[in-house]
Amino acid sequence: xxxxxxxxxxxxxxxxxxxxxxxxxxxxxxxxxxxxxxxxxxxxxxxxxxxxxxxxxxxxxxxxxxxxxxxxxxxxxxxxxxxxxxxxxxxxxxxxxxxxxxxxxxxxxxxxxxxxxxxxxxxxxxxxxxxxxxxxxxxxxxxxxxxxxxxxxxxxxxxxxxxxxxxxxxxxxxxxxxxxxxxxxxxxxxxxxxxxxxxxxxxxxxxxxxxxxxxxxxxxxxxxxxxxxxxxxxxxxxxxxxxxxxxxxxxxxxxxxxxxxxxxxxxxxxxxxxxxxxxxxxx
Amino acid sequence: xxxxxxxxxxxxxxxxxxxxxxxxxxxxxxxxxxxxxxxxxxxxxxxxxxxxxxxxxxxxxxxxxxxxxxxxxxxxxxxxxxxxxxxxxxxxxxxxxxxxxxxxxxxxxxxxxxxxxxxxxxxxxxxxxxxxxxxxxxxxxxxxxxxxxxxxxxxxxxxxxxxxxxxxxxxxxxxxxxxxxxxxxxxxxxxxxxxxxxxxxxxxxxxxxxxxxxxxxxxxxxxxxxxxxxxxxxxxxxxxxxxxxxxxxxxxxxxxxxxxxxxxxxxxxxxxxxxxxxxxxxxxxxxxxxxxxxxxxxxxxxxxxxxxxxxxxxxxxxxxxxx
Numbered sequence: 028x029x030x031x032x033x034x035x036x037x038x039x040x041x042x043x044x045x046x047x048x049x050x051x052x053x054x055x056x057x058x059x060x061x062x063x064x065x066x067x068x069x070x071x072x073x074x075x076x077x078x079x080x081x082x083x084x085x086x087x088x089x090x091x092x093x094x095x096x097x098x099x100x101x102x103x104x105x106x107x108x109x110x111x112x113x114x115x116x117x118x119x120x121x122x123x124x125x126x127x128x129x130x131x132x133x134x135x136x137x138x139x140x141x142x143x144x145x146x147x148x149x150x151x152x153x154x155x156x157x158x159x160x161x162x163x164x165x166x167x168x169x170x171x172x173x174x175x176x177x178x179x180x181x182x183x184x185x186x187x188x189x190x191x192x193x194x195x196x197x198x199x200x201x202x203x204x205x206x207x208x209x210x211x212x213x214x215x216x217x218x219x220x221x222x223x224x225x226x227x228x229x230x231x232x233x234x235x236x237x238x239x240x241x242x243x244x245x246x247x248x249x250x251x252x253x254x255x256x257x258x259x260x261x262x263x264x265x266x267x268x269x270x271x272x273x274x275x276x277x278x279x280x281x282x283x284x285x286x287x288x289x290x291x292x293x294x295x296x297x298x299x300x301x302x303x304x305x306x307x308x309x310x
Numbered sequence: 311x312x313x314x315x316x317x318x319x320x321x322x323x324x325x326x327x328x329x330x331x332x333x334x335x336x337x338x339x340x341x342x343x344x345x346x347x348x349x350x351x352x353x354x355x356x357x358x359x360x361x362x363x364x365x366x367x368x369x370x371x372x373x374x375x376x377x378x379x380x381x382x383x384x385x386x387x388x389x390x391x392x393x394x395x396x397x398x399x400x401x402x403x404x405x406x407x408x409x410x411x412x413x414x415x416x417x418x419x420x421x422x423x424x425x426x427x428x429x430x431x432x433x434x435x436x437x438x439x440x441x442x443x444x445x446x447x448x449x450x451x452x453x454x455x456x457x458x459x460x461x462x463x464x465x466x467x468x469x470x471x472x473x474x475x476x477x478x479x480x481x482x483x484x485x486x487x488x489x490x491x492x493x494x495x496x497x498x499x500x501x502x503x504x505x506x507x508x509x510x511x512x513x514x515x516x517x518x519x520x521x522x523x524x525x526x527x528x529x530x531x532x533x534x535x536x537x538x539x540x541x542x543x544x545x546x547x548x549x550x551x552x553x554x555x556x557x558x559x560x561x562x563x564x565x566x567x568x569x570x571x572x573x574x575x576x577x578x579x580x581x582x583x584x585x586x587x588x589x590x591x592x593x594x595x596x597x598x599x600x601x602x603x604x605x606x607x608x609x610x611x612x613x614x615x616x617x618x619x620x621x622x623x624x625x626x627x628x629x630x631x632x633x
Contacts, residue, residue, distance in 0.1 A: 105622040111562065112553055116538035165618030172615060194506075194528050196538060199552050200564050203506065203528040204617040207486055207514040211611040214490040234528075236479035237467075237507040242487055256479035256507065257469035268471050275474055283475050 056080050072292045081249050081292055083229065085131075086138040086155035089188055093296050094142040099151065101140040103173050106166045108135060112199045120197040123159060131158045135166035136191070139174040141181065145300025147307060149186050150178035156190040156230070163234055164195035168205030171239055172212040179215065184222030184306045186299060189240045193233025202234070209239035222306030224299065227254050227277075227286075245302055247288045248277035249295075254285070355557045362546045364555050365531060367523040368502050372577035374584065375434075376403055376418030376461040379501065382584035383591070384409050384416070390450075392443060396476070399440030401432045401468070402512075404447040406456065410592045412599075415451035417444045417512050418461030421502070435468035438481035441511050445488050457495040457595055460512040463502035465530060467511065482511040489514040490611055493603030497594050499587060500524045500556075500565070501576075516610050517594045518565040520556045521587065523575050526564065527554035563617060567594070 055062045058080035072092055073082040084092065090099050107124075114120040128134065136158035142151045152174040154161045171187070178185040194202040216223055225243025227236070229252035236256055240246075248254060255262075255275030263270055273279040280286045290298050356364055367373070380387050384407035392398040403420045406413060419436065422428030444460075451458050467478055489496060489512075496515035504513065504526035520526060535541060535548035559565045569590045576583035598606065 103622075106620050107623050109619045109621055111619040112551065112558075114551055116548075116551060165620045168618050169620055196529055196534050196552070198528075198619075199562075200526055200528055200554065200559055201562055201618060203510055203526075204564055204614065206483075206507065206510050207490070207614040208617055210483065210486040210514065211490050211614045214487055215611065233479075234507060237482035237511075238486065239483070241480040241483035254479075255474050256467065256482070257474065262469050262471060262474070266470050270471060274471065279475065283477065285477050285480055 074292050081251060083156060085157060086153045089153050094144055098143040099140050102177060103139055103170050106134060106169060108164050108166050111201055114197040127158045131155060133158050136161045137167045137170045139170045144303055147300055147303035148183045149303055150174050150183055151186050153188040154190045161191035162195035163191060163205050164198040164202050168208045171209045175212040175216040178221050179219040184224060184303055185216060186224045188226045188228060189231045189235050190228045191231055191235040193235060206234055206238040213239050213242045224302055228252055232258055245287050247290050248286055249292055250289055252277040254280050356555050358550045361549050361555060364523055365525055365549050367575045368525040370575060370577045373502055374576050374580040375463060376420045378580055379584050379587060383588045390447060393439045394446055395442060397439040399437050399443055400430055401434050401436040402440035402444055404443055413456050415447050415456045415458045417447055419464035421463060432468055434464040435466060437468050437473045438476040438478050441481040441485045444512055445485050448488055448492060451494055452492050455494055460498045462498055462500045462504040462509045462513055464505060464508050465503060466505045467508035482507045485511045486514045493607050495595060495598035495606060500526050505530055516598055516606055519567050519569050519590050520559060520565040521569045521576060522556055522571045524556060525554035526559050527552050
């Protein structure tokens, strides 16, 4: 066998989406090409005013968009990943973690805490795709578990907002174990009769889709979000099937019965307020 | 069991490996079994070269599959077909059988032996319909108090258009959720490849038995190499990094027992491999049958809730790395 060559040029720090060759500014709408200032996008919840394309939202911004001002109290802030396998691909896992922490200002790919939405108390678990593709390792699994426990303790519903490429390979089999771990946490939540609303945002795939995210009493998504166990590229390569245009998208998932609703971002907060009121049932 | 014994064994394991593996995880089971496993670990984990050999053995075309064990271990096997909603999925075999004087429910992934059978069974890669058939059987088992035995041996859940449209992710999630609710004993045997969501879909159990040359991984070495190294040909490197072998899985608290295989691998002596697996399975079912159902379920959830390795530490973790 030929000596394996490693092409380091493909290893980007922030892995920009330049599939069409041009490196686009993050505030340029990939759908219609309109360009916005930060404050313009923020004011419109990071939805393109021209074509309604939904830009990705970081965890802290998402929390700010959803909760009543000043009601969010973060929990489990100090949790950090270990490197149980001493994992090394092109770079050590510890280095990737350090870089992600510096570039995102987050300890891992999920932020949890108590909050109120339209005056309804709830527990929030929000993922951030910018932290290693929102991958689920031991910390994300533990945080979701603690969020579920915190909801049970306070007898409030859990709201999860997911954005994830799946399990974090760098933690090997332990990352796969976060699937059953989060499933068990949600089962305990169900036993305690606390509601669970799952908001799947772009992208919610693989291990996260195949565990807690799919177990919501109510499951909703945003327009154009990719929600698939296996992404289109891998399906195309392994099966050589012709993929439908809307393969894996929220719209397709709604049609096949896997979602309760697709909500434009502007309607998400009122929707959560309404459903939280239903679950609290006048308590 | 004495907590002190367990602690001492774990300390020994820690020292032995010289890595802080067990900090966040927990090995389950009695001291005697821990000791037995410790003896095995002392034998030595696979070297980098041996790691790929293990992957090859786990996928060996002559390796015994689920039905080979069914034939050798079980009596009165009755296969049950169909998810009662849409389809029959031959990638997953389900049925009832007698084993050691009790009726058990079997759910096993089944690769094919020749080209025809491989195609019919989709190389052991189940669609959502397969997992739903499995869930149907789990409900039967729960109703009648039959222990459930699952056999894991698949490259993964099928990555196809129809599989996605029919809800592959949701089926895997709901199958796990059902397993977390059952009060009958649940045992998994990893007899070849335990891969990713396709494996854990029927792998949320009270005890996991893993054959010495089987693998259990979050992703196939090829898939991992393609994503992290951007080159699927670097599968050997990915296998070494993922550490999917039985000894590492045991260290991480993910499995409970390594089942010895005949010298050279299960394919060289399927009868002996079945005898060894049957022995471990029988012993495990005996142990679990003694535990009340509600307790089983609580311990099962507790087991998974403890899996993971992390620290509570502000920011310094990031700076410490270097290496």
